Amino acid sequence: xxTVDQRPLADPEQPEEPTNRPAPRxxxxxxxxxxxxxxxxILTVILTxxxxxxxxxxxxxxxxxGGPASPVMYEIEKTMxxxxxxSAPLMAVTLAILLYSLVGWGRVKAKGLxxxxxxxxxxxxxxxxxxxxxxxxxxxxxxxxxxxxTELATITAYSYGSTAADQQPNSQKAVVVNVTGQQWVWTFxxxxxxxxxxxxxxxxxxxxxxxxxxxxDVVHNFWAVxxxxxxxxxxxxxxxxxxTPTKLGTFNxxxxxxxxxxxxxxxxxxxxxxxxxxxxxxxxxxxxxxx
Amino acid sequence: xxxxxxxxxxxxxxxxxxxxxxxxxxVRHCNILTGIAAGLVLAVVTYFVGSLWLVPWGTTTxxxxxxxxxxxxxxxxxxxxxxxxxxxxxxxGPIRWSLGRDLTHADxxxxxxxxxxxxxxxxxxxxxxxxxxxxxxxxxxxxGVGGLLAMMIRTELGxxxxxxxxxxxxxxxxxxxxxxxxxxxxxxVAGPLGNFILPIMIGARDMAFPRLNALSxxxxxxxxxxxxxxxxxxxxxxxxxxYQPLSAQAPTGAIGYQVTIIVFAFSTGxxxxxLITTTVTMRARGMTWNRVPVFAIGIIASSIMGLIWFxxxxxxxxxxxxxxxxxxxxxxxxxxxxxxxxxxxxxLLGHPEVYVVVIPATAAMMEIAVVFMRKPLFSYxxxxxxxxxxxxxxxxxxxxxxxxxxxxxxxxxxFMLSTELISIPFGFLVLVLLxxxxxxxxxxxxxxxxxxxxxxxxxxxxxxxxxxSDTPVDQYMHGSMFVVAHFHFMLMGxxxxxxxxxxxxxFPKMTARMFDERIGSIGFxxxxxxxxxxxxxxxxxxxxxxxxxxxxxxxxxxxxxxLSTIGAYIIGIGMLIFLAAVITSWRSGVKAPANPWASTSxxxxxxxxxxxxxxPVLPVVTSDPYDYGVPDPYDTAxxxxxxxxxxGAR
Numbered sequence: 001x002x003t004v005d006q007r008p009l010a011d012p013e014q015p016e017e018p019t020n021r022p023a024p025r026x027x028x029x030x031x032x033x034x035x036x037x038x039x040x041x042i043l044t045v046i047l048t049x050x051x052x053x054x055x056x057x058x059x060x061x062x063x064x065x066g067g068p069a070s071p072v073m074y075e076i077e078k079t080m081x082x083x084x085x086x087s088a089p090l091m092a093v094t095l096a097i098l099l100y101s102l103v104g105w106g107r108v109k110a111k112g113l114x115x116x117x118x119x120x121x122x123x124x125x126x127x128x129x130x131x132x133x134x135x136x137x138x139x140x141x142x143x144x145x146x147x148x149x150t151e152l153a154t155i156t157a158y159s160y161g162s163t164a165a166d167q168q169p170n171s172q173k174a175v176v177v178n179v180t181g182q183q184w185v186w187t188f189x190x191x192x193x194x195x196x197x198x199x200x201x202x203x204x205x206x207x208x209x210x211x212x213x214x215x216x217d218v219v220h221n222f223w224a225v226x227x228x229x230x231x232x233x234x235x236x237x238x239x240x241x242x243x244t245p246t247k248l249g250t251f252n253x254x255x256x257x258x259x260x261x262x263x264x265x266x267x268x269x270x271x272x273x274x275x276x277x278x279x280x281x282x283x284x285x286x287x288x289x290x291x
Numbered sequence: 292x293x294x295x296x297x298x299x300x301x302x303x304x305x306x307x308x309x310x311x312x313x314x315x316x317x318v319r320h321c322n323i324l325t326g327i328a329a330g331l332v333l334a335v336v337t338y339f340v341g342s343l344w345l346v347p348w349g350t351t352t353x354x355x356x357x358x359x360x361x362x363x364x365x366x367x368x369x370x371x372x373x374x375x376x377x378x379x380x381x382x383x384g385p386i387r388w389s390l391g392r393d394l395t396h397a398d399x400x401x402x403x404x405x406x407x408x409x410x411x412x413x414x415x416x417x418x419x420x421x422x423x424x425x426x427x428x429x430x431x432x433x434x435g436v437g438g439l440l441a442m443m444i445r446t447e448l449g450x451x452x453x454x455x456x457x458x459x460x461x462x463x464x465x466x467x468x469x470x471x472x473x474x475x476x477x478x479x480v481a482g483p484l485g486n487f488i489l490p491i492m493i494g495a496r497d498m499a500f501p502r503l504n505a506l507s508x509x510x511x512x513x514x515x516x517x518x519x520x521x522x523x524x525x526x527x528x529x530x531x532x533x534y535q536p537l538s539a540q541a542p543t544g545a546i547g548y549q550v551t552i553i554v555f556a557f558s559t560g561x562x563x564x565x566l567i568t569t570t571v572t573m574r575a576r577g578m579t580w581n582r583v584p585v586f587a588i589g590i591i592a593s594s595i596m597g598l599i600w601f602x603x604x605x606x607x608x609x610x611x612x613x614x615x616x617x618x619x620x621x622x623x624x625x626x627x628x629x630x631x632x633x634x635x636x637x638x639l640l641g642h643p644e645v646y647v648v649v650i651p652a653t654a655a656m657m658e659i660a661v662v663f664m665r666k667p668l669f670s671y672x673x674x675x676x677x678x679x680x681x682x683x684x685x686x687x688x689x690x691x692x693x694x695x696x697x698x699x700x701x702x703x704x705x706f707m708l709s710t711e712l713i714s715i716p717f718g719f720l721v722l723v724l725l726x727x728x729x730x731x732x733x734x735x736x737x738x739x740x741x742x743x744x745x746x747x748x749x750x751x752x753x754x755x756x757x758x759x760s761d762t763p764v765d766q767y768m769h770g771s772m773f774v775v776a777h778f779h780f781m782l783m784g785x786x787x788x789x790x791x792x793x794x795x796x797x798f799p800k801m802t803a804r805m806f807d808e809r810i811g812s813i814g815f816x817x818x819x820x821x822x823x824x825x826x827x828x829x830x831x832x833x834x835x836x837x838x839x840x841x842x843x844x845x846x847x848x849x850x851x852x853x854l855s856t857i858g859a860y861i862i863g864i865g866m867l868i869f870l871a872a873v874i875t876s877w878r879s880g881v882k883a884p885a886n887p888w889a890s891t892s893x894x895x896x897x898x899x900x901x902x903x904x905x906x907p908v909l910p911v912v913t914s915d916p917y918d919y920g921v922p923d924p925y926d927t928a929x930x931x932x933x934x935x936x937x938x939g940a941r
Contacts, residue, residue: 034925036730061834062767076767080758087754094750097725098743106732113805113881115889120666120731122920129726130673137718145711148761149704155763156700213697218537219630221695221770225836230766232696234631235536236624239697252845256695256770256838258530260537261458264841 027128040093040100047092055084069247069272072155073228079151086140159229159242174208174242177201181213181220181233184262186253196285201253201270203245204278210242221257224270230256245272308393315401316387321380323413329378330371330513337370338363362616364524364543368517368550375513376506380415384502403501405903415509417501420901422508423487424801426478427794429511431870433475434787436519440468442863445825447842449856451849454842461842463526463544470518470531470548473644474555476782477597478511479790480651485566485590488797491894492584494575494912496904499568507562514554521547530840532641535622535633539614549612556605563594563601575893577912584892584916585674589654592678596643596650596685604640607633631698638689645781646685649749650678652789653720656742659796660727662890663739667917669726673719680716684709694762695769703762710760717753721746736888737808737815741792744819748784752777755830773833776826784822791815791869798873799887803900804880807872814868821861828854892916 022030031037058080068074108116178189179201189197201224203209213222215233223230224243231241255266273281313319341363376382387394394402403418404411411421443464447455456464486508490498498504521527525542538545570587610621611633620626622633654674661668668674690699690706724746733739755777758764768774798806832851837844844852886895893916897906 058834061831062836072763072766076763079761079764083754083758083761083764087757091750091754094721094725094746097728098746101728101731101733102735102743105730107735108732109735113884113887115887116734117889118665118732118734119921120664120919121923121925122667123669123726123729123923124667125670125673126726130670130722133718133722134715137715141711141714144757144761145708148707148711148763151761151763152703152707155766218540219534219696223770223838225767228767230695230769234624234697236630237697241697252836254836254838258462258534258537258840260528260540261462263462264458264838264843 036100036104039104040096043096043100044089044093047095048089051088051092052085054088055081058084067247068228069226069249069251070158070228070243070245072158072243073226075151075155075158076228079147082147083144086143090137090140158244160240172207174210175203176210176212177203179211179213179222179233180216181222181255181259181266182216183218183260184255184266186222186255186266186268190282193282193285196282198285200268202278202281203270203272204275205245205248205272207275208242208244210240212238212240214238218259219257220255220259220266223254223256224251225254226251227270232257245270248272248274308395308398310395310397311392314395314397316392316398317383318380318402318415321378321383321415322410323379326375326379326509326513330373330375333374333377334367334371338367341366361543361546364546365550365612365616368546371516372510372513372550372554376509379509381506381509383415400903403497403903415505417497417505418903419486419490419498419501419504420801422498422504423483423485425508426482426486426511427801429508429515430475430479430482430790431873433471433478433515434866435870437468437472437475438863438866440464440471442859444468445856445859448852449859451844451846451852456842458842459528460526462528462530462840463522465840466527466530466533466548467518467522468531470527470551472782473531474511474515474518474551476648476786476790477559477644479648479787480655480793481562481566481590481593481647482508483801484586484655484793484797485562485651487801488894489566489587489590490569490573491800491897491901491905492892493570493573493578493587494893494906494910495569495573496906496909498565499573500565503561503565507558507565510554510558510561514551514558517547518551519547521545532637533611534637535611535614535628535630536624538611539623546612546615549608549615552608553605553612556601556608559597559601563598566590566594567598575910575912581671582912582915584658585668585671586651586654586658588675588678589651589657592654592682593647593650595682596647599686600640600643600647603636604644607636610636631693631696634693634696634698635689638692642689642692643685645778646681648782648786649789650681652745652786652793653724653749654678655793655796656724656745656789657727658892659738659792660724660742661917661919662796662888662892663734663736663742664727664731665734665919666727666731667919668915669723669729671915671917674723677716677719677723680719681713684713684716688713691760691765694765707760707762711757714753714757717749721749721753737806737812738792738796740812740815741788741795745785745789745792748780748788748822752780752784755780767836768833770838771833772829772837772839775839776829776833779826779829784826788815788819788822794873796888797894798876799883800894800899800901802877802880803883804876805883805887807876807880810875811869811872814865814870814872816865817868818862818865821858821863821865824858825855825862826858828852828858890916891918 032041059077062077062080068077108118110116176192178191180187180189185199187197187199188201189195211222213231213233214237215235217235219235220233221230222233227243227245229241229243231239249272251270251272253268253270255263259266345359345363345366402416404414404416404421407414411418412425416422443456447461486498486504521544524544524547526544527533527548528541529537529545533545533548570583570591574583613619614621614623620628622628622630624630657668657674687709688706690702691710694703724742759768759774759777795806795811828851832848832855835848835851837848883899885897885899888895893910896910
């Protein structure tokens, strides 16, 4: 009643049964020796090198006013850059095959109504190519997922972490702003500054700002473009976001959700100022610092 | 030729239906004109009767005055649809059946348009080839309307120094452009080609439900006028997504949108059931699931998504209509409704809709690549797996349209995951197309060039889609021109250019004329380069931070908008040239032989023009339709693999 497998162990000295398939390395050598394979690989590399600079172009267009104005915007631009770079080879290989197909493997034309009946190799499937393609796209997709989740956690911490700053000294406490959208203006209320209200947003630099966003009528979208934050302003609900501006200057706020007649003109500005200028502005608006 | 069918009816032991009157019965008196007349009469009567009763009722019972007027117009539009369908004879069938009068063979032949000549295109005709051509013309008309509106949009955005249109009208044209193009794209491939080509391709005599086929087309026909009339009633001023509660404050034109979507959803649902049932039950002998043309699989995949998700969209509009016409508050936050509920219901279809459009076009490209490369499909199974994967994952990605709504920030994580995973099955489809192109000699005919164009546009659209699926990036890009450029690359770049290639490919079979490729190619390539200019510039405008759906903007965006507008006009010119090629070829092109591309697929084996029941003798299928090519000269090491694959495929 022994359950021990009594078959002889494979002899390590004995060579394995020979198969028809050569070793992967030899198969690769055989493949790359084909003229088209070499050319497509070279073409792919060249195209990749041509596409990668697009990533810099992307940064250029996203940086009209020069450099990100908040850590959130920095993370967004970094992500755009990385995604462009990592997807460049995929785009390059597709383009390389398409271009090479038109110039390298031959073209035929019909004569009148007669089909050319050219001869092409009958390739039904190729497990190596399939495995390589699916692995490459899967690895890329999983990289993007992991990157995206990490980045989302990071910017969420930047945006929503501001509420935890209650214990900090006054100069570092989050500035709370209640943002109200209505057709077709934005109103900014500062509850901690005795409820002063303003049609433009003024915030101190390097201090977290926390937004409670709502709408009086239809759905708007509060988009502080250069600060890289965006959240819907919904009627009947309050949504939140936050940011720590790190650059002085005047930036754009636009409505990014169609809200009717003058949607295009529902714009205002956010002025990022020094703490002293901010205090001066608060006093000027009629508020007084509490505590 | 229809002897097989006749002989069944003539068997002595089968009780014969009794012929009542002339073949066709009531439908003999019906055509599109009686339909329009009946629709208008019923609509006008409803409007006047309704204005006596509904408007006073509305002003006294509901929260706002609008209600009565909206209910009136909803009733009028619905009366138009019912009247039209009655006038064209859609109800004759059910009434006959309830009276116990079965169709005789002569009736069935009349309904299929036998011996009716051109009149059959204007009637409630059940022949799938007639329905296919009706869909083709309808799609062309809708593209014409949508394209004209697109030109108006680009004109407004190109003239950066003043408003060409009033903001009201501008908002109306962007909304109407959106929904007209969405409807046109949904029917562009599955309508003409799914109806005309698919049954022949699988060796059937007609669709599984011929009368439902006619119903699906004429419902679509009846659904479109309320949409276009709404332009005269203030239009759809709230984008094609008609977010609530903006839609609730829009003028009465919004009712046109809601009625159109509700009716159109019935039309697509019926068409989807018909296409699926036809492919499942009507295949020729020997056509096992391994031998079904991949185009049919693509149409099934698209139909499944439409069948599951369209009811969500339809119901969102039923509820929205109820909000307007009865003053209920499903979506009105003032009375406890939820704007997020609407957004979820809308995007449940709104996203899979893109795949509903792109997948049939991609599947058609696979058929084309095979024929013009004279190579087998690279891998049937990977293609099917790709379709299945897209259909499966499409069910769980809709929230990526709502990352920035604040509805459920924690849900952004799982939906980012699912959205990025859908790129893997999409990659399968790209792999199959690239593998089919790989090492083949290309017959560089216009349909084949559409394959190259589709692949390029799909890769650009796919990669920019990956950016948008990433929540942090979407925090910048959401609601910007970048999104607009991205989905135009998918819907127009892949969907429309693919549809153009597919229509050119099957043109000889559908119209019995050869397509004028010389003129057609000029139009196609002009449109292609205009397309690249328009939407590449639009990506730049998006990166610079231009929101979508605006008619005036910061000077920083001027250059990219000018380029975009120039590109749009080039597209317009290209499309007009292409349309001219379609029309002249259809009217006076060279007579097409039965199989001009030397394809092995079934639809090319029957004669041209295709006879009433498609095949004199139904074919028997012994292999898949991809048996092309010569032995691979390089094929040494992998011969065992290939033998295995080939056995599986045959």
